[in-house]
Amino acid sequence: MLRLSDGVRAKLEELAQGVEEGLLPAWIFNDPDLFELEKERIFSRSWVYLAHESEIPKPGDYVLRYILNNPYIVVRGEDGQVRAFLDMCRHRGMRVCRAEAGNASHFRCPFHGWTYRNDGALVGVPAEREAFAGDLRKEEWGLVPLPRLEAFDGLLFGNLDPGAPSLEEWLGEIRWYLELITKRSPAGLEVLGPPQRWVVPTDWKLALETFISDSYHTLMTHRSLIELGIAPKDAKYAMYGEQIHVPGKGHGAMVVGAPPGAQLPPFWGYPEEMMERARASYPTKEQWEVAKETRILLITLFPNFSIHNPIRRPDHKYPRPVPMLTFRVWHPLGPGRIEIFSWGLVEKDAPEWFKEKARHSYLRFFGSSGTFEQDDTEIWSHVAQNAASTQGGRVRLYYRMGLHLAPDPNWPGPGVAYGLNFTDANLRNFHRRYLEMLLA
Numbered sequence: 212m213l214r215l216s217d218g219v220r221a222k223l224e225e226l227a228q229g230v231e232e233g234l235l236p237a238w239i240f241n242d243p244d245l246f247e248l249e250k251e252r253i254f255s256r257s258w259v260y261l262a263h264e265s266e267i268p269k270p271g272d273y274v275l276r277y278i279l280n281n282p283y284i285v286v287r288g289e290d291g292q293v294r295a296f297l298d299m300c301r302h303r304g305m306r307v308c309r310a311e312a313g314n315a316s317h318f319r320c321p322f323h324g325w326t327y328r329n330d331g332a333l334v335g336v337p338a339e340r341e342a343f344a345g346d347l348r349k350e351e352w353g354l355v356p357l358p359r360l361e362a363f364d365g366l367l368f369g370n371l372d373p374g375a376p377s378l379e380e381w382l383g384e385i386r387w388y389l390e391l392i393t394k395r396s397p398a399g400l401e402v403l404g405p406p407q408r409w410v411v412p413t414d415w416k417l418a419l420e421t422f423i424s425d426s427y428h429t430l431m432t433h434r435s436l437i438e439l440g441i442a443p444k445d446a447k448y449a450m451y452g453e454q455i456h457v458p459g460k461g462h463g464a465m466v467v468g469a470p471p472g473a474q475l476p477p478f479w480g481y482p483e484e485m486m487e488r489a490r491a492s493y494p495t496k497e498q499w500e501v502a503k504e505t506r507i508l509l510i511t512l513f514p515n516f517s518i519h520n521p522i523r524r525p526d527h528k529y530p531r532p533v534p535m536l537t538f539r540v541w542h543p544l545g546p547g548r549i550e551i552f553s554w555g556l557v558e559k560d561a562p563e564w565f566k567e568k569a570r571h572s573y574l575r576f577f578g579s580s581g582t583f584e585q586d587d588t589e590i591w592s593h594v595a596q597n598a599a600s601t602q603g604g605r606v607r608l609y610y611r612m613g614l615h616l617a618p619d620p621n622w623p624g625p626g627v628a629y630g631l632n633f634t635d636a637n638l639r640n641f642h643r644r645y646l647e648m649l650l651a
């Protein structure tokens with residue numbers, strides 16, 4: 212375990228006080244010491260999103276995914292079972308998987324040719340008899356499995372900690388909100404191709420903050436969308452909703468409806484037949500009641516996985532609104548540096564025209580060339596720059612929005628809900644959990 216220097220200890224104390232007061236020191240968004248601690252105490256013990264099962268539907272399909280700097284081959288074996296292995300040959304440590312995705316019955320190491328089956332077993336060793344004279348017990352030298360791999364409704368998560376709580380326990384009450392997405396259709400979801408990936412000079416927490424709580428930024432950051440008529444006319448449209456968090460877990464959600472008087476179709480604007488399927492497929496009546504009033508849904512799982520599902524307003528090209536759904540991982544590369552993995556998804560049983568338009572919606576609004584996304588990443592990079600500056604790092608930032616609010620007693624879903632989205636409640640909850648893990 213990392214030994215904490217006096218300097219790091221002092222930083223943690225400053226952070227603890229900041230969390231307590233809702234006044235966080237800016238250095239948390241770009242600090243090498245903190246990043247080391249996050250690697251060890253957050254990312255080495257948390258459930259990290261790896262892949263959606265629709266990315267690897269057939270035996271032999273694989274994708275390469277990462278937890279910290281560890282590459283994992285997530286692969287469906289010939290028996291249909293999904294497993295994950297460290298992409299590292301047991302002989303001298305070379306990578307055995309040379310592509311980010313593909314289909315393979317075996318992985319052959321390009322260094323000396325050791326060959327592994329896609330269930331991880333070592334099955335081929337060149338010149339085995341001559342070189343190892345019967346000493347090498349192949350059954351003991353398979354690829355190293357990821358310590359934990361579990362799935363929730365087709366979403367595959369990995370954990371480096373063999374003693375971690377189950378994924379189900381980790382998720383807790385956020386499941387109810389995840390199901391609004393995963394159980395919208397009995398057929399489940401499918402990805403619209405491989406993830407877009409790009410590097411942004413910022414901190415993973417900044418990206419996550421925007422998606423777990425910060426509907427307040429839409430007023431200004433995404434102002435051009437209002438001016439272009441893509442977002443509703445009422446600039447405060449993103450405040451009309453509930454902000455919900457799961458105490459003790461760090462997860463959060465935002466459920467946004469329509470601004471008063473705005474003519475927005477219910478249930479994200481899905482076609483009638485998809486609405487009916489959802490109504491029948493949702494596990495509870497309450498979930499349906501909430502979903503049918505929803506136009507924007509964001510869910511963020513601690514530590515670095517977000518889902519965004521907004522309605523897309525009609526424009527000159529598509530007079531009919533088609534929602535988009537994106538999954539994203541804020542993959543930490545180093546202090547002040549992340550790689551964004553961003554997938555577009557759609558219901559598997561959606562009509563073809565809808566899938567095509569959902570893909571368009573996604574590409575136009577989010578992803579590496581999406582209008583929303585560029586607004587955000589540009590800003591995140593400057594915050595991280597300031598956070599690393601000698602003077603900027605010392606500034607304390609204001610996380611006290613919405614402290615005057617009381618929880619909404621009428622909200623039908625689990626968790627602590629507030630009937631106004633302009634609040635930092637989810638952030639305060641996230642940072643409490645974050646600090647708790649750093650200290651434990």
Ligand code: FES
Nearest residue numbers: 300302303320323
């Ligand atoms: S390093 Fe893989 S076979 Fe030698």
Ligand SMILES: [Fe+2]
Nearest residue numbers: 421432583587
């Ligand atoms: Fe944004």
